[in-house]
Amino acid sequence: MDKVPEEVRNYLMEAHQLAGQWSLPNNRGDHTNSEPNEINSVAIIGSGTMGKAMAICFCLAGFETVMVVRSEQKCWKELEDMFSIEKAFKRLNDARIEKIKSKLHITTDLQKLKDIDLIVESVFEDMKLKKELFTTLDGICKSSCIFGTNTSSLDLDEISSVLGDPSRLVGLHFFNPANVIRLVEVIYGSKTSPTAIATAFQACESIKKLSVLVGNCPSFVFNRLLYVYFDQSQKLMYQYGYLPHQIDKIITNFGFLMGPMTVADMNGFDVMEKLKKENGIEPNALEKEMWRQKRFGRKTNRGFYKYDKKTQRKEIDPEMEKLVRQYSQNAKKNIQILNDQVLLFQSFHRNFCFQDLINFMLYPTVNEGFRCLEEGVISHESLIDIMFILGFGWPINTGGPMRFGRTEGMEKVANTLLHWNTLEPNDRAYMVAEELKNIDKKNMSSKL
Structure with missing residues (x-):
């Protein structure tokens, strides 16, 4: 933790102590x-x-x-x-x-x-x-x-x-x-x-x-946030046409140990199929097609990437990229993302993290954390943060998803999600937590 800011280090140490004070x-x-x-x-x-x-x-x-x-x-x-x-x-x-x-x-x-x-x-x-x-x-x-x-x-x-x-x-x-x-x-x-x-x-x-x-609640806390994060990353593929290696690069440039598509292939994409069925969650069309083709990741030598049967070395899969283009070609996308594909291709080798794409994946994840807190299934937001630092390789210098949201600015996160909710009112990922709604209400009151 040598390169971690002192305030983040202290925050995580306090979270570690808090975890033992269960009730x-x-x-x-x-x-x-x-x-x-x-x-x-x-x-x-x-x-x-x-x-x-x-x-x-x-x-x-x-x-x-x-x-x-x-x-x-x-x-x-x-x-x-x-x-x-x-x-x-x-x-x-x-x-x-x-x-x-x-x-x-x-x-x-x-x-x-x-x-x-x-x-x-x-x-x-x-x-x-x-x-x-x-x-x-x-x-x-x-x-x-x-x-x-x-x-x-x-x-x-x-x-x-x-x-x-x-x-x-x-x-x-x-x-x-x-x-x-x-x-x-x-x-x-x-x-x-x-x-x-x-x-x-x-x-x-x-x-x-x-x-x-x-x-006790469907998927508990860690996986609830993880599913939102992963579903948002998939939307970048089947709605916007971003390719698996591009999404992974954006996330690793931000500081994650691995990108979401690599993680899905490592864990086994068939696990996601079982979990969604058990919890009554409707899969998206790209998921259904991947399951039909038995694209379960490393265990079947193809998922979001393809894998050498002997070495298990990961390679870009042209067939997967064809699927992405097929599903995104006529996709309806109401939320506009500022970065365009030309810029992404030109800058792929550089250390760009494309903040609007990061926000598209992480703001709904932060929102799900606040939903868990208001439902009472976890006692403190710092516990969510330490879970993702230790359990998922979240960039430690950000302090975790919840601290990332506060660092971004709660008003900014709230306004963004409320706007996305008006554009996609039936998408659960954009159903805004009360904590964030209240920030918007307070801001409205202060302006009157």
């Missing part, structure tokens, strides 16, 4: 009066990339860790491959790998979990599957076991409805790669107990993660 609504309990259960053993259910990474975290922290998988042999092979990659990145060495192996127990038998203290499931993002799993676990595990779900968007109350004691389910939303990213979004439902929350915070602290408490 459930309606005096249900808080960090001062809630004791965690003792955790000596942990189980991870699911052997995908996220499950293996979470298991590594708990093993390195010294917990006896059980992984429940479909195939023990396949899981061990995938872990060995993962260890090789982590050694190449110098995130693991032989001693740490041996520690993981000494603490890790892989099984296909859920019955082995009857004495486990904390279980975190990381199965497919499917409500029916998760409810069936927890129904089974409820009949196996001891009453003091805390259940965690790594869901990134599903309703916690519905998942917990199958439990005899729904108070012991807590959301533990890790971020990919879970063994690297230091953030965990801890989610409470209407029945989640303060003991479950305290246990989740204690477990995350043990594996050196920062926990941020958020309420």
Whole structure:
């Protein structure tokens, strides 16, 4: 953080401290009066990339860790491959790998979990599957076991409805790669107990993660903002004709570690398809066509970019650019963006960030943050900021999305979004938060 302005550094340090001062609504309990259960053993259910990474975290922290998988042999092979990659990145060495192996127990038998203290499931993002799993676990595990779900968007109350004691389910939303990213979004439902929350915070602290408490709502907080950001970046393609590599370049020039199209390909664009279906969100026409063509990103060697099958090297995909031109050719666009394509092509090699394009992607993202605050699903805007600094590689010098909005000037952000809302009144991204509406009302009153 050497190059970070001192006021931003202090702001983020305060946010870090604030994250630990969690409180459930309606005096249900808080960090001062809630004791965690003792955790000596942990189980991870699911052997995908996220499950293996979470298991590594708990093993390195010294917990006896059980992984429940479909195939023990396949899981061990995938872990060995993962260890090789982590050694190449110098995130693991032989001693740490041996520690993981000494603490890790892989099984296909859920019955082995009857004495486990904390279980975190990381199965497919499917409500029916998760409810069936927890129904089974409820009949196996001891009453003091805390259940965690790594869901990134599903309703916690519905998942917990199958439990005899729904108070012991807590959301533990890790971020990919879970063994690297230091953030965990801890989610409470209407029945989640303060003991479950305290246990989740204690477990995350043990594996050196920062926990941020958020309420139960569709997609929670992090992904709500992320979806708006990503949807806005897609609009630049199918409405305005900007190409994936151009959008990514604009964002990385602004200071992000990766552009939105690269992130989508890395995470798997099929994940977006599942999440939108689960949450009843209508996809845009370009998304539908990409899904039809199975353009799911790196895993299918083509998404917004194409990827070499052997090296996985990213390349510009002429077929994708043809799709962008096809969908944007006759697109209706009521919001005018100042930068034109000629200027973009001429300046592509330079360090231009094209502020109006940045604002088009980020102002609605800031707005969604204020909507989360007014709904009460997160307690302070600085917690949103530290989530995006740690969990998404948001440019740290800006202090995060909410501080970026305030630095831009709240009146400017409010007026821009209110104007866009008049042009696109049915687009949820431009439905302005009360905090921003009130700024406009105050300005109007001061002028009278």
